[in-house]
Amino acid sequence: MMITSVRLHRLSMPLVSPFTTSFGTEHTREALLVEIGAETDRGEVTGWGECVAMEEPLYSPEYVDGSIEVTRRWLIPAVIAAEDLVAERVGHHLRHVVGHPMAKAAVEMAVLDAQLRAAGQSFGDYLGGVRRTVPSGVSVGIQDSIEQTLQVVEGYLDEGYARIKLKIAPGWDVEPVRAVRHEFGDDVLLQVDANAAYTLLDSPTLRRLDDFDLLLIEQPLAENDLRQHAILAGRLQTPICLDESVVSVVSAADAISLGAAEVINVKPGRVGGYLEAVRIHDLARAHGIAVWCGGMVETGLGRSANAALASLPGFVLPGDISASSRFYAEDITEPVEMVAGEVAVDTTPGVGRAPLPDLLEKYRVSRHDVYRR
Numbered sequence: 411m412m413i414t415s416v417r418l419h420r421l422s423m424p425l426v427s428p429f430t431t432s433f434g435t436e437h438t439r440e441a442l443l444v445e446i447g448a449e450t451d452r453g454e455v456t457g458w459g460e461c462v463a464m465e466e467p468l469y470s471p472e473y474v475d476g477s478i479e480v481t482r483r484w485l486i487p488a489v490i491a492a493e494d495l496v497a498e499r500v501g502h503h504l505r506h507v508v509g510h511p512m513a514k515a516a517v518e519m520a521v522l523d524a525q526l527r528a529a530g531q532s533f534g535d536y537l538g539g540v541r542r543t544v545p546s547g548v549s550v551g552i553q554d555s556i557e558q559t560l561q562v563v564e565g566y567l568d569e570g571y572a573r574i575k576l577k578i579a580p581g582w583d584v585e586p587v588r589a590v591r592h593e594f595g596d597d598v599l600l601q602v603d604a605n606a607a608y609t610l611l612d613s614p615t616l617r618r619l620d621d622f623d624l625l626l627i628e629q630p631l632a633e634n635d636l637r638q639h640a641i642l643a644g645r646l647q648t649p650i651c652l653d654e655s656v657v658s659v660v661s662a663a664d665a666i667s668l669g670a671a672e673v674i675n676v677k678p679g680r681v682g683g684y685l686e687a688v689r690i691h692d693l694a695r696a697h698g699i700a701v702w703c704g705g706m707v708e709t710g711l712g713r714s715a716n717a718a719l720a721s722l723p724g725f726v727l728p729g730d731i732s733a734s735s736r737f738y739a740e741d742i743t744e745p746v747e748m749v750a751g752e753v754a755v756d757t758t759p760g761v762g763r764a765p766l767p768d769l770l771e772k773y774r775v776s777r778h779d780v781y782r783r
């Protein structure tokens with residue numbers, strides 16, 4: 411294909427309620443979308459990608475304004491210069507730029523969306539999905555009180571979510587988990603996410619979580635602490651799942667061989683794209699390591715693409731793939747719905763959803779016309 415135009419859209423979307431993690435509180439999602447116009451042998455198509463970098467570099471080093479800059483100055487010029495552009499080679503064309511996996515992932519997603527729209531193939535079919543719906547888990551932020559936590563969890567269970575993930579931080583761990591287990595019983599699929607807030611010295615506290623039959627504990631220690639995660643794994647019964655630490659298939663291979671991860675949270679943005687995400691899925695599956703699809707508070711665009719990824723056979727645990735309504739009163743695409751604990755995988759060509767023009771305009775704070783042929 412030949413790229414004929416590239417536009418970046420920076421959006422500011424209010425969240426239905428503040429989302430607090432061990433690293434901060436979000437009130438809005440500062441989303442970044444990549445729109446690529448392309449000429450293919452089957453005509454003109456538009457492809458959309460979503461960059462999952464957050465407003466501030468607190469979850470990972472990337473942040474929205476930096477992603478706009480690196481995409482505009484280095485990533486787009488590199489793909490424009492490529493001959494015979496196909497999605498499978500985007501990663502290769504961008505390999506000289508160090509880091510910035512979330513920005514690269516968004517460019518690759520937009521090219522892949524365009525390519526699949528032209529080919530008439532859905533994201534799920536292309537990636538190798540084997541399910542029509544995927545189980546929908548919900549991520550519950552840190553609340554002001556145990557009482558409020560129980561109320562919020564009850565609401566999500568009543569809606570039908572298949573799994574609850576509680577965000578934890580030092581001082582907010584054993585008690586909320588105990589309360590939720592006690593109130594809702596042993597059948598609730600329950601897990602926790604620390605977003606790297608602990609150190610190995612906290613292992614006595616973390617070991618107390620073994621009493622609550624959690625599916626996993628996600629990213630207890632810092633991003634670079636692979637060896638320490640392996641040591642912690644020997645001290646806990648609760649399986650350790652890595653999120654922030656796994657930034658590529660190489661780091662997934664390191665984590666698996668070190669015994670640092672019994673489970674991996676796969677987020678396409680964090681690892682540089684959906685194609686690298688599939689490689690991690692394949693590697694983990696070959697090692698008998700479970701994976702599940704993480705979430706980055708995506709709009710309907712990224713949410714739909716994540717559901718497609720989660721339909722691959724190695725995604726054996728419910729993902730952080732909730733309904734649009736979990737975060738947004740109004741999404742910029744047709745909203746993603748959760749029905750009886752499942753989200754349907756879109757089957758129309760490409761990602762299957764695109765921003766609705768008037769909503770895109772409503773929530774857009776800036777537009778960057780990066781390229782026009």
Ligand code: SMG
Pocket residue numbers: 429431436469548549603605653704705706707708730731732
């Ligand atoms: O999209 O459902 C979602 C959010 C899931 O908790 C979630 N994501 O570390 O896994 C994680 C966090 C990263 C974003 S926190 C603002």
Ligand code: MG
Pocket residue numbers: 603605628629653654675704
């Ligand atoms: Mg996480």
